[in-house]
Amino acid sequence: MAHNEQIIAASKKHPIVPLDEGKAYKYGTAGFRMRADFLEGVSFRVGLLSALRSRKLNSQAIGVMITASHNPAADNGIKIVDPMGEMLEQEWEAYSTKLVNCSTDQELADTYTALAEQFKIDLSSPAKVVYGRDTRPSGHTLVGALADALDATGTKYVDYKILTTPQLHYLVRCTNTENTPLSYGEISEAGYYKKLSEAFIRALAGSKVQGTLTVDCANGVGGPKLSEFLKYVPQDVCPFDVKVVNDAVHRPEVLNLDSGADFVKTKQRAPPSPAPVLDARCCSFDGDADRLIYYYTDSKTGFFMLDGDRIATLAASFIGDLVRAAGLQEELRTGVVQTAYANGASTQYIEEHLRLPVVCTSTGVKHLHHAACNFDIGVYFEANGHGTVVFSPDALRAFKEKEPQSPAQKEALDSLAALGDLINQTVGDALSDMLMVEVILAHKAWTLKEWSTTYSDLPNRLVRVEVGNKDLFQATDAERRLSHPPGAQDEIDEAVKKYTKGRSFARASGTENACRVYAEAATRVEADELANKVAAIVRNFGSV
């Protein structure tokens, strides 16, 4: 039977749920993400697209991750991962949207064939897809639909079952680099733990992690995976005292409930359970373990959060010092990538204190990742805790091959090489980022309080504004200004002018049906006032 007939037959088992009039499925910032009962047909169709993509890219393996990250338990989502573990190329997001929105099985099969023709894809060539899912119960049905699409298109596949999102990215890259000079690691979950634990010990280079680290896993997949990782850290060689909390994966209804990195960042407080312990070093993962936020509670000043901006500045400062100690500062360009949501004080600290260049990109990690790859060492984090550090092939080679002229230089080169292995090169990874932070704190012998004094955040406010049609709002200049509707940016500029250290911008959200307004200023009162004024401007322009 030709692919076409098989696709039509298999598709009947996984029909697409029609959306309300005028609505369509869309491959957004985080792939397709919505209530899980809409996603079975979507998953099937994503399977078809992944098969095409693999064949288009000379049979390299494509990844599919089934997760809705920090969303409520009833949601789920589907994301496609490109061969080096990076996010799906943007142009193909549109093709997947097109395939998913076909209204009949026949139209689906025809669109599949048309795409194959458009890209001159030989449908009899080999194709491979590897996939995993988070702990949501709906994941079962969704991988079933995915596998049916892969069978119908004669695609080989590996089901890695339950994984964190960054683990799947790791496995995709390992699969496609096996037996090459770029080999990224052993192609297994155990390989991931081995690589990270070995690099962690090397990067610590004898420094000791101080005290207990409490890790809130949002009752998601990060819990069991962190516990598994810890078995690979020999406590006699490397004492690492970790308390894993909120790891009730057997109770799907509590996933992301009052816990996790997104809760901590948006509510600006510690999870209520377990009860916060004064001065304890704590961090939170999100539901699929690709975001990380640190925090502590001080007896006098209360809750203090160290978010993505803080992690970026910590990493940039440490790595910048190592690059200088290794004598590589002329050879390798180090830089930091942020979005407009980064606190202005962090940007100033990086530029003026660390003397490193900062690039601002649009929201969404794929934009940051791309910009970070233009540096030899690119540190990127969104304020929400999603990010990583990417090293160019030149940088990795220099760490391994440069002849050290002194023991101190050798030590710096070894540390950089270890960080190159420790830090996930494919995507932000809560576990790997956490180990990086722990290494840096151990080397500096810093508590979270010491880390938090490097600079003071400007008071800021993020507001969500409901508007009739968010598409009226079009942004430019890395989303820092509005080009449409006409006149809106002039009014925002007028408002901002009145505030000391004032900065504010508005943009349409890429994940929700709303606009977001960010404002910061010298004082809390001014930041709130500015945010309210700009929100009022947006509301006004959005109501026409």
Ligand SMILES: CC(=O)N[C@H]1[C@@H](OP(=O)(O)O)O[C@H](CO)[C@@H](O)[C@@H]1O
């Ligand atoms: C202000 C903010 O936090 N925006 C988030 C949010 O995007 P929006 O386009 O702002 O809805 O979701 C994205 C995907 O998770 C994340 O990358 C981004 O940082």
Ligand SMILES: [Mg+2]
């Ligand atoms: Mg996530």
